[in-house]
Amino acid sequence: MKHFIPFIVAGDPSEDVTMDLAIALEKAGATILELGVPYSDPLADGPIIQRAASRALNNGMTLTKALELIGRMRKKGVKIPIIVFTYYNPVLQLGEERFFALAQQNGASGVLIPDLPFEESEYMRTLGDAYKIPYISLVAPTSHERIAMIASQAQSFLYCVSSLGVTGIRDSLPAELHEFLKQVKLYSRVPVVVGFGISTAEQVDRLQHVCDGIVIGSAIVQKIEQLQDELNDVRTRPNALIAFSQYVVSLIEPLKRVGKNESQTTTEPTKTVSTGQTD
Amino acid sequence: MLTLPNERGRFGMFGGKFVPETLMRPLADIERQLHEALADPSFHAEYMHHLYEYSGRPTALTFAKNLTERLGGAKMYFKREDLNHTGAHKINNAIGQALLAKRMGKRKIIAETGAGQHGVAAATVAARFGMECKVFMGEEDVKRQALNVFRMKLLGAQVIPVTSGNRTLKDATNEAIRYWVEHCDDHFYMIGSVVGPHPYPMMVREFQRIIGEEAREQMLKVEGKLPNTIIACVGGGSNAIGMFHPFLEDDVECIGVEAAGKGVHTTEHAATITKGTKGVIHGSLTYVLQDEHGQITEPYSISAGLDYPGVGPEHAYLAHIGRVRYESVTDEEAIAAVQMTAETEGIIPAIESAHALAKAFQIAPLRPKNETILVCLSGRGDKDVQTVMNYLEGDEPR
Numbered sequence: 001m002k003h004f005i006p007f008i009v010a011g012d013p014s015e016d017v018t019m020d021l022a023i024a025l026e027k028a029g030a031t032i033l034e035l036g037v038p039y040s041d042p043l044a045d046g047p048i049i050q051r052a053a054s055r056a057l058n059n060g061m062t063l064t065k066a067l068e069l070i071g072r073m074r075k076k077g078v079k080i081p082i083i084v085f086t087y088y089n090p091v092l093q094l095g096e097e098r099f100f101a102l103a104q105q106n107g108a109s110g111v112l113i114p115d116l117p118f119e120e121s122e123y124m125r126t127l128g129d130a131y132k133i134p135y136i137s138l139v140a141p142t143s144h145e146r147i148a149m150i151a152s153q154a155q156s157f158l159y160c161v162s163s164l165g166v167t168g169i170r171d172s173l174p175a176e177l178h179e180f181l182k183q184v185k186l187y188s189r190v191p192v193v194v195g196f197g198i199s200t201a202e203q204v205d206r207l208q209h210v211c212d213g214i215v216i217g218s219a220i221v222q223k224i225e226q227l228q229d230e231l232n233d234v235r236t237r238p239n240a241l242i243a244f245s246q247y248v249v250s251l252i253e254p255l256k257r258v259g260k261n262e263s264q265t266t267t268e269p270t271k272t273v274s275t276g277q278t279d
Numbered sequence: 280m281l282t283l284p285n286e287r288g289r290f291g292m293f294g295g296k297f298v299p300e301t302l303m304r305p306l307a308d309i310e311r312q313l314h315e316a317l318a319d320p321s322f323h324a325e326y327m328h329h330l331y332e333y334s335g336r337p338t339a340l341t342f343a344k345n346l347t348e349r350l351g352g353a354k355m356y357f358k359r360e361d362l363n364h365t366g367a368h369k370i371n372n373a374i375g376q377a378l379l380a381k382r383m384g385k386r387k388i389i390a391e392t393g394a395g396q397h398g399v400a401a402a403t404v405a406a407r408f409g410m411e412c413k414v415f416m417g418e419e420d421v422k423r424q425a426l427n428v429f430r431m432k433l434l435g436a437q438v439i440p441v442t443s444g445n446r447t448l449k450d451a452t453n454e455a456i457r458y459w460v461e462h463c464d465d466h467f468y469m470i471g472s473v474v475g476p477h478p479y480p481m482m483v484r485e486f487q488r489i490i491g492e493e494a495r496e497q498m499l500k501v502e503g504k505l506p507n508t509i510i511a512c513v514g515g516g517s518n519a520i521g522m523f524h525p526f527l528e529d530d531v532e533c534i535g536v537e538a539a540g541k542g543v544h545t546t547e548h549a550a551t552i553t554k555g556t557k558g559v560i561h562g563s564l565t566y567v568l569q570d571e572h573g574q575i576t577e578p579y580s581i582s583a584g585l586d587y588p589g590v591g592p593e594h595a596y597l598a599h600i601g602r603v604r605y606e607s608v609t610d611e612e613a614i615a616a617v618q619m620t621a622e623t624e625g626i627i628p629a630i631e632s633a634h635a636l637a638k639a640f641q642i643a644p645l646r647p648k649n650e651t652i653l654v655c656l657s658g659r660g661d662k663d664v665q666t667v668m669n670y671l672e673g674d675e676p677r
Binding site: 039041044050091164 | 443449462573
């Protein structure tokens with residue numbers, strides 16, 4: 001089966017709910033979890049994830065707490081790889097080494113920093129190697145001749161930004177996307193996943209044939225936003241989690257269909273991304 | 280020092296390109312075209328032509344005779360960037376970037392603005408060069424600066440109120456960058472200060488160094504020697520870099536003045552170098568006002584143009600190596616300097632520029648009469664009259 005990589009923000013709408021959402025996502029078929037660390041100035045994010053970040057920051061979420069939350073997820077039995085998605089500044093303030101040490105201790109499986117492009121990321125990649133935490137690289141539709149350079153250093157999987165712009169829900173994806181993904185696949189030794197703007201089962205269905213996995217962020221975060229009151233109330237939370245899971249399952253239904261009918265063409269997640277479990 | 284930034288866009292450890300991958304190629308395109316343009320005499324000639332024929336350069340160097348006599352120390356000179364078209368130094372950069380955009384075949388301009396000075400400059404050059412212009416402005420600033428919003432609209436620009444974050448300059452810049460990420464194929468992002476990812480800090484400096492180059496010639500002509508001290512205000516820091524840069528290799532004391540707001544001992548200030556720590560903001564590694572978790576904090580100054588939680592990376596570097604000294608001036612001191620300059624010299628300065636003036640007034644009496652102090656009077660104060668009035672009548676500016 002292809003990778004399904006949901007994105008949620010740590011602490012949105014609360015730490016406890018984030019934990020329950022992670023468990024629900026694994027059950028619903030997530031093969032990798034992307035855990036967003038909230039940031040005051042998220043340059044690569046659209047309004048939905050900006051609002052989620054604000055909610056999480058208002059709840060007191062920090063980079064350190066987000067890493068510790070991964071540790072708690074591991075203790076609760078979440079087995080899939082968890083990628084830390086964070087902007088660079090919080091990492092810089094925590095200290096790069098300390099960041100990797102905490103990521104390793106808590107069972108994180110990779111790190112993705114959207115505002116740290118290839119040219120600025122050498123030190124982080126070196127540290128990632130030392131701590132055995134893969135540094136995930138991104139390529140964008142504007143990357144062109146940069147694709148080969150970035151792909152040559154890619155670890156775990158290569159994240160393709162589907163279209164120009166920030167994260168969000170898009171009605172349509174660019175016509176050139178398939179060509180772009182094909183081109184990236186030519187250069188990549190690791191699975192190629194695509195994200196930004198993907199928000200419907202129909203889009204998932206069309207894209208799955210040209211990539212190894214799909215990242216869905218804003219659509220899932222928007223669902224959490226819609227359900228936040230029910231999720232926050234422990235009495236209504238179980239039902240809200242069921243509604244959430246049903247929504248997620250409906251989004252990725254096309255992936256499961258293929259998983260059953262086609263032979264596996266992609267690399268197993270466990271071979272490329274360690275689950276990073278400490279126990 | 281003068282050859283910086285290096286090929287990676289670094290001034291020492293500061294600067295760089297901390298942006299999403301999508302922008303790396305557009306930035307490389309701008310960098311390549313900028314280098315070609317700067318090496319092309321016809322580009323320089325066209326830039327100078329517009330500065331002289333449209334913006335009214337060269338700007339005057341005014342001897343502040345009355346203030347000098349009153350303070351009884353060093354002779355004070357003002358570099359009169361307030362006499363530029365649109366009333367501030369911002370137009371120097373706007374003309375330069377518009378010409379580069381034209382050269383790159385881009386006819387759509389994006390700009391961010393706080394108080395509206397850069398927004399007005401961008402809207403002005405867009406009108407002059409037949410370009411489309413979108414100005415991102417925090418909703419809070421849109422309310423506070425209604426007159427400038429209307430000026431931009433009158434000039435044919437579209438003003439887009441930004442509702443994210445605290446709805447001020449930092450958020451307007453975030454939103455302008457986000458818009459640029461989506462439209463980088465046919466839009467040119469015209470940054471208003473020496474901030475942002477490489478090559479912006481260098482580009483804006485190159486389009487502002489005319490301030491210092493002219494002032495240097497004028498001082499040599501009038502005084503027969505270079506000034507002993509140069510003072511300029513620093514928000515992002517474009518007028519200060521423009522003023523300082525041509526003097527960096529000389530034996531000239533340079534002082535950058537940040538906004539201390541209600542005091543650097545409070546949380547309400549914008550003294551980024553004085554009180555900030557190293558961090559990344561808007562694509563650049565520099566000094567930043569932030570909390571211990573790396574979240575950017577909200578700055579404060581009565582002066583909207585200095586109300587920014589970052590600072591140009593070249594300033595961070597010049598502070599780090601000790602070539603430029605950075606000090607700060609409170610709202611109260613700045614307003615007093617507005618009044619004193621108005622009453623004594625018949626010039627109403629922008630509150631931004633009044634920060635530099637206030638520092639000059641503190642220093643001048645301590646220096647001998649044969650020394651000279653050159654102050655960059657970066658903009659005129661018409662836009663601030665209401666703010667000054669509210670302050671003097673005891674209303675809180677926010």
